[in-house]
Amino acid sequence: MTETISELLRCASREAVAVVGGITDDHMRLPTPCADYRVRDLLDHLFQVVVNFQALAAREPVDFSSTPDRLHGDWRADFETETERLVAAWSAPGADEGIAGNMGLPAGIVARMALLDLTVHAWDLARATNRDYPAPPQVIPALNELVDTMAATARKMNVFAAPVPAAEDASPFDTLLARTGRDPGWNPAAATR
Known part of the structure; x- marks a missing residue:
């Protein structure tokens, strides 16, 4: 069964909320993969x-x-509330149809853009704070579809960097990260050298 965009956002939100909830004030100035x-x-x-x-x-x-x-x-609780609202917004009937807001893009693409940011930036924050990030595997096909569609435009707009090579045995998520220009092996120690 194919999951709806709101179900995928719910999965990604759970992981993102867990990452954000673990960020301390001492982490605020740390570098990130972005x-x-x-x-x-x-x-x-x-x-x-x-x-x-x-x-x-x-x-x-x-x-x-x-x-x-x-x-x-209580910004951590606020983030959890806002992600719940995000899921609810994309759960509304017809939310993923037509053109979304003033972006001029199909709503289905815009919804997957939200999914990509929520997933990849949660990884960025987890990696910056030296934690693992268990990417929800069910979101990866939708994100690959988005990257297939939008990569050239995203690179022109400096949203993605040039793709980096992924290891032959890279996980599907690490391969996705590499396609967005992120180094799946990035770590905070290397960034501060």
Whole structure:
């Protein structure tokens, strides 16, 4: 049985919430596999993605031109709440049909973009804080389909870097990471040298 986008988002959200819940204040300045982001920056970006993609599911306009600071109060609980809202938004009847919000893209692609960010940035944050990330295997086919469709555009927009070689025995998720330009072997120790 093929899982719906909301079911895939639910799987990815569980893992992302676990990763975010384990981030401490001491982690905030650590580098991440996203060269332009420290942990704090990437958390704010991921919050923005989760909130904005709720609006896109509802066909509302979004603004990615600036990134609000969401890391105040009980921000870990807030992140869990926002991921629940993301899943609910994409569970609405017809959310994955037509064109989503002001992005001008098919809603199904936009939903998989949210899934990709939630999955890959959770890996980025886990890796930055020296933890393992168990990527939900059921999300990988949908993410590969998105990368097949959007990789050239994503590279032009500097969302993906050039692909890196994956090991012959790489897992399906590590192969996906490599296709987005991430080094599956990235670790914080190497980044601080």
